Amino acid sequence: MRLVLLGPPGAGKGTQAGGLARRYEVPHISTGDMFREHGQLGTPLGLKIARFMQSGQLVPDDLVLEMVEERLTREDARRGFVCDGFPRTLPQAESFARRLASHGLALDGVVLLEVPFQALIRRLCLRRVCPRCGALYHLEDRPPRQAGLCDADGSVLLHREDDHEEIIRERLEVYQQQTAPLVAFYEKATLLFRVDSARPVENIRADLYEILDPLYERSGDTR
Ligand code: AMP
Numbered sequence: 001m002r003l004v005l006l007g008p009p010g011a012g013k014g015t016q017a018g019g020l021a022r023r024y025e026v027p028h029i030s031t032g033d034m035f036r037e038h039g040q041l042g043t044p045l046g047l048k049i050a051r052f053m054q055s056g057q058l059v060p061d062d063l064v065l066e067m068v069e070e071r072l073t074r075e076d077a078r079r080g081f082v083c084d085g086f087p088r089t090l091p092q093a094e095s096f097a098r099r100l101a102s103h104g105l106a107l108d109g110v111v112l113l114e115v116p117f118q119a120l121i122r123r124l125c126l127r128r129v130c131p132r133c134g135a136l137y138h139l140e141d142r143p144p145r146q147a148g149l150c151d152a153d154g155s156v157l158l159h160r161e162d163d164h165e166e167i168i169r170e171r172l173e174v175y176q177q178q179t180a181p182l183v184a185f186y187e188k189a190t191l192l193f194r195v196d197s198a199r200p201v202e203n204i205r206a207d208l209y210e211i212l213d214p215l216y217e218r219s220g221d222t223r
Pocket residue numbers: 009031032033035052053054056057058059060064084085086087088089092162171
């Protein structure tokens with residue numbers, strides 16, 4: 001099962017991707033999480049990308065593609081993946097398609113999670129994340145059981161540096177300019193499904209299963 005979740009920051013890609021990855025038994029590949037890990041570990045890549053991430057700009061395509069290529073060659077990605085936050089530019093999408101085709105593969109589907117921009121700013125400002133397990137919370141809509149602590153492992157929740165209004169506006173602008181063109185790209189490839197993501201998480205999940213379960217059945221021969 002080879003899936004891409006597309007949508008602006010805060011549309012719910014990270015929230016849904018984990019569940020989908022478990023359901024279809026493939027890894028959840030979040031380039032944002034991978035970059036943050038490099039940043040925390042202080043690797044050479046982590047140092048190179050820090051200024052892009054802090055300012056809400058995209059990391060250059062060559063660095064993204066190199067990291068994704070390495071990730072896709074790992075054993076667990078042989079049966080597929082759920083990509084969240086990748087691809088984010090047309091060159092990334094084109095390169096990804098060529099890479100899959102060179103292995104005789106293709107995406108099974110791309111889901112666009114749609115939310116009005118105004119709702120996204122509020123969502124992201126109130127978002128908190130567990131630095132250990134990646135669980136996502138929303139201070140009003142999905143608060144942790146104990147204030148400031150992750151339900152799953154008790155870690156102190158973080159407010160991401162780029163989840164502040166000024167940078168959120170920049171990230172949304174970058175999305176409009178560089179990532180939104182992927183909608184037409186995947187529409188043309190007849191891979192795109194749209195899901196209204198301005199609804200409760202459970203409703204979105206139900207729609208995703210309805211759309212994706214049949215694709216999973218069909219993808220059986222390439223599993
Ligand atoms: P995310 O967690 O997906 O919102 O990503 C956080 C930040 O990581 C983005 O604002 C970019 O700076 C960087 N990033 C993540 N994925 C990509 C990508 N596919 N292309 C370029 N930059 C990315």
